Amino acid sequence: MSDFTLHSHPLSRPLSRAVRAACLGWLACAAVLPAAQAQNQRAERQVASYDIPAGALADALNRFAQQARVSIVMDAASLKGLQSPGLKGSYTVEEGFGSLLKGSGHTVARTPAGYVLRPQSAVPAGGDAPLPEVRVSADALAEAAGSYVARRSATATKTDTPLLEVPQSVSVITAQEVEDKGATTLTDILAQTPGVMVNPYGFDARAPDWVTLRGFDSWYTGSYRDGLIQNVGVTFLGVQTEVYGLERIEVLRGPSSVMFGKGDAGGVVNRVSKLPSADAPREIALQLGSFDRRQVAADVGGKIDEDGKLLFRVVGLDLDTGTQERYPGGERMKRKRQYLAPSLRWQISPQTSLVLQAEMLRDDASDDVQFVTGANGLPTAVKEGDPGYSRIKTDTDAFGYQFEHLLDGGWTLSQKARYAYRSMDKHHIQSSLDTDEVTLLRQARHDVESVNDLAVDTSLSGEIGLGATRHRLLFGVDYNRSRANWWRNTGAAPSLDMNNPVYGVLIPEPQTPAANLRLTSTQLGAYAQDQVAFGQAWRLTIGGRYDHVKSDNDDRFNAVRTTQKDEAFSGRIGINYLLGGGWSPYVSHSESFLPNIGADAAGRAFTPSRARQNEVGLKYMPADGSVSFAAALFDLTKTAVVSYDPDTFEARQIGRVRSRGLELEAKAALTRRLKMTAGFTALDIKVQAGADPSEVGRTPMLTPQRSASLWLDYAADAWLPGLSVGGGLRYIGRNWDDAANTSAQPGYTLADAAIRYETGPWKFSVSAANLFDRRYYAGHGYGSWYRGAERNVVLTARYGF
CATH class of the missing domain: 3.55.50.30 (Phage tail protein beta-alpha-beta fold)
Structure with a gap:
């Protein structure tokens, strides 16, 4: 276990040690x-x-x-x-x-x-009341129907806690907000969330969950489903989320290892699945849209038995769509998806419940994600691959359960578990420009990748009173084991004339082995947390966690195998003060721990990266639930970052990145008819140490420092019963093209709109993203230009029954 100095704060090391001592001492008492x-x-x-x-x-x-x-x-x-x-x-x-x-x-x-x-x-006199058929707890996470304003969250603390009492920045996006805005991917909806940037490499026809939080990429460690980590593969196998299967999305910003183990500095995105309930909606939805989009979906659930002890829910979807990108000959890139998520809730007794879950996703997409850059450094309309060869297929099969038992005295024993198998088969072309500056030399590649992922989290929680204080205690152990396999074959592919590209030619299946790697990671963590209420106003959250991680790197292509073991203690402490009237200022300190696999040129194993953050904020949520406002100021530093020498490309662990910023978020029912969401981010992120001297003191590439969003939704039932209209703006600021910050892409503003009409069991909606079809580049770097998303119009018809 290593320590480091937070250079932007000379007192950071004493502060961190004090926090650790406080956490250990307090939790020992707890x-x-x-x-x-x-x-x-x-x-x-x-x-x-x-x-x-x-x-x-x-x-x-x-x-x-x-x-x-x-x-x-x-x-x-x-x-x-x-x-x-x-x-x-x-x-x-x-x-x-x-x-x-x-x-x-x-x-x-x-x-x-x-x-x-x-x-x-x-109620019989003197007798115990028999329990009703449906168990509804005061700790339930359900929000008011049709609301954008969430008042509670389980992501930040693993207990159902009012957001006013959470001393950290949290955003909650409800299914109603996703539906009203017409979002079809996870990145669509997160693009309007403070502190979050999506798709740094522009529009991607494959629809991956590419998210950065507070300037740090969360591709590898920031993806969670129902509180359990979703591990990715070695190279291109990431996480894809079908938003139609989600009840809500919760974003916890900042280091969060106390609750989420080997999470990275920026935070986590927790996807909350649709689960059975007595009042679950039943609907069939049809969708048509731009680029020949055709989709049918269904969400059906309800009781199996008369007593309501058995509830089911099935969410399914079939999608066939083109995308905005075409080959020079006019052939459009395409994507297909099938999704099925059945679940069963068994209320075994009034105190015991079991939810069984399964999820199957099949995704088949074109895999030519960028256009070739010409010899003059400008973008072209040429694709480097071929529509008959460039393809990526990903499959996900996941099975799990959520068990909960209410013990005597109000204590709750919970266990969540999920096993997932994700696989990828990817055919793509790698190219380079010949010396004649018109011939594209190409190599065919075939990558096969898979991940076996088991995650289990067991916890015991309960409340006690001590004098004038009340304590909500949480003790838990979680375990995660993932095994990722990747192999690559390469082969020759016909060259392409940039001035007269010809597609549809035969590209032989690659036969030459180029890589064969297996990565196995096993993590065991023990955590404890105490949420203390001092009277009506003060709330203290203090927690600690110990992690042990073992990583095996088996490079079978080069016949090299290494094993690495890491361990760490992480802490968090925060204080809220409930001023009354819905106001709550807070201050907190949190830490994260991220193992790094590999070694430098001298053979020294990489030590884990650590991050520490100080955050102060203010939240406002009045009792009527009409408004949610949050402001956060944070200072976050990540050290032991693996960076690469620009000349030799050797890996060196000398990196350090500091991120500071301001985030503002508001969600409100301004009137009975008018709802609003708004967000603003001001980010100051700098590389403080790295292998490339030109990047020190500079902002990382493709990282906007300003972003803002606004959405207004108006129920126009005074004109026509059942009619609603919505519209908004998204602003993304300038981002740098290179590590030395010598040139940049300008900021841009996009407009979105939606119209909805509800009559009887029918709901109709038309949504448009980038309404005015503004053409822009999301970024430019690493020799490529990254095009932004074009206008996308979607018509949806839903029938409820």
Whole structure:
């Protein structure tokens, strides 16, 4: 385990050591806190102040339970149409429930697992209330229907926590927001999220999840699904996400190893799957769009048995589309996708639930992602590959489960697990310009890649009271093992005349072995966290984690095998102060740990990269749920970065990158009809040490330092019932072409729009990205020009049943 100095902060090393000591000391105490659990019942009899607004009774009960930090089990359907006048004043827990339920015909009964809602006439005197068919917890992550404003998240803390109490920057994108904006890929929707940049190499017909967070590439370590890591391959095998299968997307920015192990400096993107529920929508959707897009999708779920103990959901999709890119002869590049995600929820008992999940994705796309640059350094319309040869096929098969059991005393035992097998078969062409400056010399390549990935996360969480404080404790162990295989064959391919390119020629299957590599990584981590409530205002989050990682690099082509073992402790500490009225300032320090596989020219094994961040911020979320605003200032440094000598291309571990910035995000229901999302990022990222002297003190290539977005959505039902219109702007600032920052691509602004109409079971929408079809280059670097996305119009018809 190594240490380093955060050069932008001379006090960083003492601060980091103090944080580690505080984390270890606090968590050592937390490990024995369950012995004090008997104080829970006394705490529930204590009087506390509440301010619950008037509204739907189910919402009021949930808000009260959240503020009282207790659980409630209820059949939400039985409360449909019932309203609550709200609650304001000082009450015990039972007094608060009694006041909210007065006149509703319902009451609550206390059980060892929490509170249970029952019709008054059905509660036997002195008896325990039998549990209803549907278990709805006050800790549920569901948000108000149709809302863009999320109030809670499980990504940042692995516990369902109000975002106001999370001392770190988090963005949540709901399925409703994705649908309203007409996004068809993960990068489409994340492009409007502060601190996030997508597709640094421009439009990509293959639709990979290429995301950078706070200036750091998250391709290898920032991809999570339902809280479990999704590992990528050695070269081109990445993660592809079908957004139609997601309930929401959560972006946690900044170092996050306490919760997510070997995550990188910028943070993680957690994709939350659609899962069975009693009120899951049922729909069939048809889509037509630009470039001959044709898609059919379905989302169907509901009860299997009369008691509702067995619920199912099946999400499926079939896509056949062209893309904006063509070969000089006019043949359009294409992509096909099939997706199927069945899941089953079994409510084994009122205290125990099991969700079984599966996901299958087949993707087949053209694989000529760039146009050739001419001898004059300018872009051309020539593709280096061939439509009959250049192809990439990727498959994903994943199976997993989510288990939860509520123990006596309110403690919860949870376990998530997923096994995934991803594979890739890629035929592509590598080219270079001959000395005559018109002949393109080409080499055919065939890459085959696969990843076997097993991830398991087991945790125990619960709440106790100690004096004037309440503690939400979390203890966990997670395990991840991935094995990536990659081999490459090469072969000759016919040259191409840049002035008169001819496609459709025979390209022989490559037969010459060029690479054969297996990478195996095993990670075991143990973590602990304590979320402490001091009275009504102060919230302290403190956590620590120990990781052990073993990496095996088996280069079978060169007959070289190396093994590397790394270990590290990571900490996080943050404080929120709930000012009242929905305001919460916070300050935090967090760390990350990333193993680096390989060695330098002298044979020295690379040590893990580490990152540390200090962040201060302000959040605003009033109780009525109409507004979410967040501002964050951060100072983040990553060290032990592997950089490459520009002359010899030798790898050296002398890199250091510092990222500072400001992020602003707002989501709001401005009026009953008008919704808004807005974001702004100002990023100051610099290379502080590297193998190339020209890049020191400069901004990394293809990294915009400014970005902003605005979206307004108006329900125009005053003109026509069921009609909604939306529109917005996206601004991406200048980015540099080279490491020395001598030339740059200018910034650009794109306009988007959507129109939706709902009548009975039907929903119709038309969305347009880059409405005015602005032509631009997303970047220029490494000898290539990266074209931006052209106008894309999509018509969708949904039928609900």
